[in-house]
Amino acid sequence: MSEMIIYGGHRLSGEVTIGGAKNSTVAIIPAAILADSPVQLDMVPNILDVKNLMLILESMNVHSEFVDGVLSIDPTDIEQSALPSKTIKSLRASYYFMGALLGRFNRAVLTFPGGDNIGPRPIDQHIKAFKALGASVSEDANGKIKIEAGPDGLVGAPIFLDVVSVGATINAILAAVKAKGTTTIWNAAKEPEIIDVVTFLNNMGAKIRGAGTDVVRIDGVKRLIAKNTHTIIPDRIEAGTYLSMAAVIGDGVLVNNVIPEHLESFIAKLNEAGVNLDINEDSIYVHRCDNFKPIKIKTLPFPGFATDLQQPITPLLLKASGDSIIVDTIYPERTRHIAELIKMGANIKVSPSDHIIIISPTAKLTGAVVDAGEIRAGAAAMISGLMADGVTKITNADNILRGYDNVVDKLTNLHAHVELINNTNLIN
Structure with missing residues (x-):
């Protein structure tokens, strides 16, 4: 399996184009x-x-x-x-x-x-x-x-x-x-x-x-x-992942090839959290944001908030001014990212009886060795690694490659410092 190495702390800027869904x-x-x-x-x-x-x-x-x-x-x-x-x-x-x-x-x-x-x-x-x-x-x-x-x-x-x-x-x-x-x-x-x-x-x-x-x-x-x-239509989950990433560690990022109507519930939550977005016909510009508000998220079938986006938005919520809550009604046990983010210093806990995720303000994340247990858990680790001080190694990074198109090239073009090790699996 591949490993992704992220040298954190570099703010992102520029443009990224979303791939097919x-x-x-x-x-x-x-x-x-x-x-x-x-x-x-x-x-x-x-x-x-x-x-x-x-x-x-x-x-x-x-x-x-x-x-x-x-x-x-x-x-x-x-x-x-x-x-x-x-x-x-x-x-x-x-x-x-x-x-x-x-x-x-x-x-x-x-x-x-x-x-x-x-x-x-x-x-x-x-x-x-x-x-x-x-x-x-x-x-x-x-x-x-x-x-x-x-x-x-x-x-x-x-x-x-x-x-x-x-x-x-x-x-x-x-x-x-x-x-x-x-x-x-x-x-x-x-x-x-x-x-x-x-x-x-x-x-x-x-x-x-x-x-x-x-x-x-x-x-x-x-x-x-x-x-x-x-x-193929644009990937709304990839788009949401880059929107979250741009909001929490971006200095102004344009996300191209999106269908905003497919992201309405997600955009509403970003707005609620204090993120300023310029929404165009097929692109979204994400302004730098330094003050986030806590929010509550409940995943639902479309057009509700997508279960695949509850993990990519989690790192952003670590920077909110109070506790945020996520309830995943689609896959209540979708919590594999939490233990990995805790290794980096994230203040998150899960209620064992009802699987409610409580995300509390976290002053700083520190690079660590974490595992991409599945695609979207890997995305959460990836965003957290970009935010963190120091170096983050993500093991089982093939799970990220399963769902994110040309991810290292796209991150590099946004001025992130990322590399893949033992990557022999993508289509050449």
Whole structure:
């Protein structure tokens, strides 16, 4: 695993351009195997999750090439084959191959997906959706999940999700897009990344309505043909991370390639904390801020405050004039960053009974050896390292590389002093 070395205390300035959305990309790449033609994607982030998804594609004889942010995928000679278990376990988003393979072949067999350890993330709603479409689901002693349609293939049906789930919504869409008849997903998630996936599919001939609302309707089609390059939307989580970073240790930073409407709840909290922002059509300028106010955050499904942004905003709240509180209703156990920030001197505690995070004023952070236990915990450690006196070493930095596009280059361009050691994993 890579290590990130941060020489802290250098204030940031300049511009940073946000890459394509990780959470769109990791769903659209599996969705590409539903196409009956080659597919081309633009503004694809250079992250480890893309590399791992390309390895999974190759195991199915789906050839792909990634050059300068453009990913070409050719699924026309796809073969049903055993997927690489180690790679499947390396990222949670591998579960999108369940819906995509089921939609393509009426059958999917793969190892239980892995990814970040941020508490329980069951796939029961995914399974419920597949069963509603007429598939049977079983698991063998080795942890492989087998999903098979009935003799008549998948048949459109109403799907009622018990909880709002981005993954289950997308997987249900992938399975239903070529099913016979009409599928209606009730209590669907509304995230922008879902709209992006649906836009990709509709541009190939899918018939999907209602993306971005809680009711999505899919009329099954027989073929999907890509006619144009699909451009991935900007990554709102990467954008929020740089906005937090710029606010707490910036001398004026322009964050380019953002969709402010996707960040409204996050921007509202930055404003509440005293951060002065100039919001433009596709960029946000963050003014230097030396006085932060304490705030309360409760994570919620979109358009609420994103769970993926509660950790990147935490270092900023250490500089507030009073106690801030974070309640993560999506993943209450998403607290792996806290012990690491405490090593640097952060004054944070978690209520063990209800997982409420209390962030108290902290006069100074000091560089230390900390661990990036998962993507967003790594982002919190990274921002804290930039704020800290001395040198911070982040171990397991591959987790940061899984979610942040060309992160060292971007930080360096902002005048941060950062380097990677043993980095052999990104796409060259």
